[in-house]
Amino acid sequence: MNAPASLPNTSAFEMDRAHVLHPWANFGPFEKAGSLVIARGQGAKLWDEQGREYFDAVGGMWCTNIGLGRREMADAIAEQAERLAFANHFVDMTNDPAARLAAKLAELAPGDLNRVHFTTGGSTAVDTAVRVVSYYHHARGNPDKTDIVARENSYHGSTYLTQSVGKRNGDRIEEFRYKTEGIHHLSCPNPYRRPDHMTEAQFCDDLIAEFEALIAKVGADRIGGFIAEPIQASGGIIVPPQGYLRRMWEVCQRHDILFIADEVVTAFGRIGHWFASEDAFGVQPDMITCAKGLTSGYLPLGALILSDRIWDAMASGGHRWFTTGLTYSGHPVSCACALKNIEILDREGLLANAARVGAYFNTRLQTLADLPLVGNVRGQGLMLCVENVANKATKELLPDEVNESKRISDVCESLGLLVRPIGHLNVMSPPLIITEAEVDFVVDTLET
Ligand code: PLP
Numbered sequence: 317m318n319a320p321a322s323l324p325n326t327s328a329f330e331m332d333r334a335h336v337l338h339p340w341a342n343f344g345p346f347e348k349a350g351s352l353v354i355a356r357g358q359g360a361k362l363w364d365e366q367g368r369e370y371f372d373a374v375g376g377m378w379c380t381n382i383g384l385g386r387r388e389m390a391d392a393i394a395e396q397a398e399r400l401a402f403a404n405h406f407v408d409m410t411n412d413p414a415a416r417l418a419a420k421l422a423e424l425a426p427g428d429l430n431r432v433h434f435t436t437g438g439s440t441a442v443d444t445a446v447r448v449v450s451y452y453h454h455a456r457g458n459p460d461k462t463d464i465v466a467r468e469n470s471y472h473g474s475t476y477l478t479q480s481v482g483k484r485n486g487d488r489i490e491e492f493r494y495k496t497e498g499i500h501h502l503s504c505p506n507p508y509r510r511p512d513h514m515t516e517a518q519f520c521d522d523l524i525a526e527f528e529a530l531i532a533k534v535g536a537d538r539i540g541g542f543i544a545e546p547i548q549a550s551g552g553i554i555v556p557p558q559g560y561l562r563r564m565w566e567v568c569q570r571h572d573i574l575f576i577a578d579e580v581v582t583a584f585g586r587i588g589h590w591f592a593s594e595d596a597f598g599v600q601p602d603m604i605t606c607a608k609g610l611t612s613g614y615l616p617l618g619a620l621i622l623s624d625r626i627w628d629a630m631a632s633g634g635h636r637w638f639t640t641g642l643t644y645s646g647h648p649v650s651c652a653c654a655l656k657n658i659e660i661l662d663r664e665g666l667l668a669n670a671a672r673v674g675a676y677f678n679t680r681l682q683t684l685a686d687l688p689l690v691g692n693v694r695g696q697g698l699m700l701c702v703e704n705v706a707n708k709a710t711k712e713l714l715p716d717e718v719n720e721s722k723r724i725s726d727v728c729e730s731l732g733l734l735v736r737p738i739g740h741l742n743v744m745s746p747p748l749i750i751t752e753a754e755v756d757f758v759v760d761t762l763e764t
Contacts, residue, residue, distance in 0.1 A: 547587065574603060581745070602623050616650060
């Protein structure tokens with residue numbers, strides 16, 4: 317073991333290489349190429365250790381909604397850390413920031429979503445939502461109504477359970493096991509890759525029929541919950557066909573299936589609303605999971621927001637304990653950070669900016685659609701994506717080796733722009749403070 321005194325002589329890059337197992341670590345080509353050591357951030361800009369500047373069109377990981385480097389965020393965090401850095405949040409203990417944040421989320425969330433369970437991030441919020449499904453139905457006398465329906469290509473987190481509920485093909489590797497019992501996956505509602513002979517409306521009908529057929533086969537007495545990202549994020553910005561989400565919700569209502577909107581990415585302004593499900597898609601979910609933009613990435617925090625209806629059933633089912641929770645549930649500093657973040661989003665009109673500049677971004681990005689490598693350009697608000705193909709007519713993909721070794725994102729990086737490569741996709745989710753001039757820089761650089 318090295319003595320701490322030796323650390324200053326070693327670069328962050330070297331220490332990282334020697335000691336860090338990264339999320340989605342790659343033991344192949346990216347590992348050898350090295351990785352960026354980011355030293356500073358201000359607004360949507362980042363600087364690496366060598367002082368090179370980058371425009372971060374990824375928004376960290378879809379999360380730096382208000383932008384980095386804000387003094388009032390640092391002050392709010394510091395004040396709370398000094399006053400009360402930690403408090404037990406189990407059973408009936410609480411703290412002022414957690415209680416106030418719960419009330420604020422209840423105010424912003426649609427319908428009767430008035431109850432909040434705090435977690436450490438998105439995965440733990442989704443994990444808890446899945447467990448609430450069985451608790452709720454058990455409390456109502458349906459103990460077998462525990463199956464979960466999700467969609468292909470979805471991402472719901474990285475714990476054992478949430479990675480089993482999600483299903484991005486690239487993430488499923490043989491070294492890991494996944495829970496398969498009681499989890500079903502419907503087709504991905506991707507209009508670009510729908511069967512050639514179908515209109516978008518027919519495609520939508522087909523997707524609804526597929527859900528109905530699954531319920532008929534498995535039984536409504538077994539299926540307890542349906543989970544969906546309103547717009548699939550890591551799966552490649554899949555904006556579903558018109559009416560799809562609302563019709564899926566109506567199917568859920570008919571069969572007493574709880575609708576979980578995984579808004580870990582879409583909430584807090586990313587597509588111009590506090591929550592996307594109701595305002596953008598006309599759906600009133602039974603539960604919403606959120607994280608990321610909740611604190612704009614200044615500190616880790618997630619939340620599961622549940623309806624009064626679920627709460628009442630859970631509370632009156634004769635059970636005494638809801639035995640799940642985390643040491644850092646309701647963390648006072650994270651909650652104070654979220655409250656300040658929400659205040660800034662509101663005060664600076666950043667939801668409206670996301671909608672306005674997002675529309676401009678989408679229009680500008682469409683100009684890339686004629687490029688030979690581009691199969692599809694899509695998005696909504698500030699969730700955007702360019703899909704590269706080898707053949708525009710057949711939509712055939714470039715071989716994985718090409719997507720991995722000649723990454724457009726690497727060229728962008730050398731030109732001072734960070735976009736997120738996901739295989740053949742370049743995904744963008746910039747801070748909501750982005751300006752039209754910055755959009756021009758992003759689109760021009762991508763075109764180059
Ligand atoms: N759900 C969605 C839709 C996500 O995009 C993510 C993360 O990207 C998660 C859940 C998991 O969130 P976290 O990484 O905070 O655990």
